[in-house]
Amino acid sequence: MSSLYHLTTHSGLEPLVIRELKNLHLEGRRTRDLAPGYVEVESCTLSPLLTLKTIHHILSVRNDVTTDTPWTLEVIREAAKACEFPELVSDLEGSMRVTCKRIDKSLPFTSETIQLEVAEVILGRFPYPVKLKDPKYLVRVDVHKKHLVISLQLTHLSLSKTTPKPYHPVTAMKSNLAHSMLLLADIPLGGTLMDPFLGSGTTLIQAAKLSPTFKLIGFDYDEAAAHGAQLNVAAEGMEGVDIRCLNALEMSKHFPWHSIDAIVTDPPYGIRTSKQKKYFEFYLTFLAQARRLLKVGASLTLVVVKRYSFDDALNTIKGFQETDRLQIKLGGFTAHLIRLVYVGFPGREEDEPKKNSEEETCP
Numbered sequence: 001m002s003s004l005y006h007l008t009t010h011s012g013l014e015p016l017v018i019r020e021l022k023n024l025h026l027e028g029r030r031t032r033d034l035a036p037g038y039v040e041v042e043s044c045t046l047s048p049l050l051t052l053k054t055i056h057h058i059l060s061v062r063n064d065v066t067t068d069t070p071w072t073l074e075v076i077r078e079a080a081k082a083c084e085f086p087e088l089v090s091d092l093e094g095s096m097r098v099t100c101k102r103i104d105k106s107l108p109f110t111s112e113t114i115q116l117e118v119a120e121v122i123l124g125r126f127p128y129p130v131k132l133k134d135p136k137y138l139v140r141v142d143v144h145k146k147h148l149v150i151s152l153q154l155t156h157l158s159l160s161k162t163t164p165k166p167y168h169p170v171t172a173m174k175s176n177l178a179h180s181m182l183l184l185a186d187i188p189l190g191g192t193l194m195d196p197f198l199g200s201g202t203t204l205i206q207a208a209k210l211s212p213t214f215k216l217i218g219f220d221y222d223e224a225a226a227h228g229a230q231l232n233v234a235a236e237g238m239e240g241v242d243i244r245c246l247n248a249l250e251m252s253k254h255f256p257w258h259s260i261d262a263i264v265t266d267p268p269y270g271i272r273t274s275k276q277k278k279y280f281e282f283y284l285t286f287l288a289q290a291r292r293l294l295k296v297g298a299s300l301t302l303v304v305v306k307r308y309s310f311d312d313a314l315n316t317i318k319g320f321q322e323t324d325r326l327q328i329k330l331g332g333f334t335a336h337l338i339r340l341v342y343v344g345f346p347g348r349e350e351d352e353p354k355k356n357s358e359e360e361t362c363p
């Protein structure tokens with residue numbers, strides 16, 4: 001018999017969670033009633049869900065109630081009473097914590113009030129000690145616009161939280177975002193993947209988990225980052241990864257042209273001056289460099305934080321076709337995941353094994 005699960009991720013990454021589920025022969029759904037960042041799936045076993053790399057948490061749904069009228073504490077208590085927790089029935093040694101995520105901010109109660117109401121009902125049935133840190137059972141209440149979902153959160157630590165790395169700068173990307181970008185990039189098996197804004201190396205580490213067949217190249221102009229990424233890659237037991245200290249805006253000097261199957265990268269969010277024009281120049285130079293390195297038909301997948309400057313650059317330069325664009329929430333701000341394919345253009349610079357320092361001419 002299958003059970004219903006809700007999976008959580010960054011808002012906007014739902015299509016990539018659904019893609020990852022599809023690779024496991026499971027059918028994920030976004031429903032209109034669920035808030036962004038949630039995907040619903042039915043599965044007979046938990047084990048395939050635990051292998052997912054695009055998500056944060058797995059919630060085993062125990063009650064899902066809807067309403068067209070405002071929520072009352074009475075309705076919330078009744079919803080808690082109707083929950084089934086068969087695994088708790090024969091467990092006398094458990095401990096519990098109830099958390100609440102109040103997505104509907106218009107709700108007239110605080111999260112704490114909802115937590116207390118639900119905890120009182122459930123602890124009345126299963127008198128466990130309350131344990132705020134590492135409880136055995138984590139009951140969670142998610143209040144969506146018209147849905148109240150009570151579930152057992154099966155992942156106490158987010159699946160996107162990796163083991164501590166030797167080098168972990170504040171700018172390090174969450175592993176589920178890197179994995180989502182790699183799925184979006186759709187890299188051919190055995191292909192050469194490059195991350196020119198490498199940071200701590202999250203993209204390459206996730207790429208090796210996705211397929212050991214990829215040839216991996218990464219660089220960063222900051223020596224500490226390039227060295228740190230080397231340490232991180234070594235700590236993962238990865239061998240043969242080409243990591244260097246290089247400027248991405250001059251990368252075509254250092255690699256054979258049209259030799260790369262995919263670039264997947266997370267460019268800096270704040271470039272040294274925040275004037276819009278600087279972002280335009282930055283994106284334009286980077287796209288021109290990427291165009292030299294990518295094979296025809298290869299993809300460039302990146303996080304874009306300045307959409308208008310990026311679009312101006314993309315409209316200025318020839319040779320790219322946009323295939324995907326997802327709006328995502330990264331912490332407090334909005335960004336876009338964009339996938340482009342290099343399609344070539346009439347009179348394009350011919351394939352050459354290596355070119356040196358001449359200035360890029362755009363478009």
Ligand SMILES: C[S@@+](CC[C@H](N)C(=O)[O-])C[C@H]1O[C@@H](n2cnc3c(N)ncnc32)[C@H](O)[C@@H]1O
Nearest residue numbers: 172173197199200202220221222247248266268
């Ligand atoms: C947002 S961080 C990348 C984070 C990375 N995905 C991770 O998980 O750690 C951007 C990185 O780009 C590097 N960077 C900025 N400008 C660069 C350039 N012109 N060439 C190469 N690296 C650059 C920064 O040093 C920083 O490490």
